[in-house]
Amino acid sequence: MPDIRARWLLLLLLMACRITGPSAQTIPIPEQKTIVIARLVPVQKEAAHRTETLRPAVIWLKPLGTEVKPIVASRSFTLLQKNKMFTPHLLVVPVGSSVAFPNADPFFHNVFSLFDGRRFDLGLYEAGSMRSVVFSREGVSYIFCNIHSEMSAVVIALSTPYYGHADSQGVFHLEDVPMGDYDLHVWIEGQKQDSLDRLSRRVHITGTSTDLGEIAPEPPDRHQHLNKFGQPYEPDPHPVY
DSSP: OHHHHHHHHHHHHHHHHHHHSGGGSOOOOOOOEEEEEEEEOOOEETTTTEEOOOOOEEEEEEESSSOOOOOOOOSOEEOEEETTEEESSEEEEETTEEEEEEBOSSSOBOEEEOSSSOOEEOOOBOTTOEEEEEEOSSEEEEEEESSOTTOEEEEEEESOSOEEEOOTTSEEEEEEEESEEEEEEEEETTOOHHHHHHHOEEEEEOSSEEEEEEEOOOOOOOOOOOOTTSSOOOOOSOTTO
């Protein structure tokens, strides 16, 4: 009788080992990542029948049906004002990032943005001083100086890490994009918002690489921007600046 009990106990132990042992554990399958490419088509100049130089452009992918892990804005960014220019001209930052606007010119600047991304007016501030803005919402901010009409910059605040700039050949290259369905968004300098909206579409990312094809913008909008009061700029009374 003790032998039978011992055999049953041994059998139960063997079965438990088979159930809980390493061979029965679920092995996690790594999430497959995809390389995504797209190409920006230069706008054709109708009058001269020449191809226009490629303009700065950014594309980004927003996942559908799944939550994107929030991007932690771990560092601040800078848009330097020097020689009546913003440097860099185009800046892509995570939502929640702080962007500093130091004035390295020997005269006053007045940085402002009245567009959808982040509306602000930093007022007049002198040489050697600095002011900052937190871009707390997703969107595109067109930034100008209320004194110098030639100064412009763009800050794009995104809640997704899947974005890419067009290179010198107009090619977008995004790495490590998980497979799935996304909304493709496009920004191209000089394009009106309704034109950019028409370039947006739903895309499916699969395999080791996905080619989104060509992105063909409309002719750019060449209208001069207005000052922060919605008026044309006055001629600069101090050309030395």
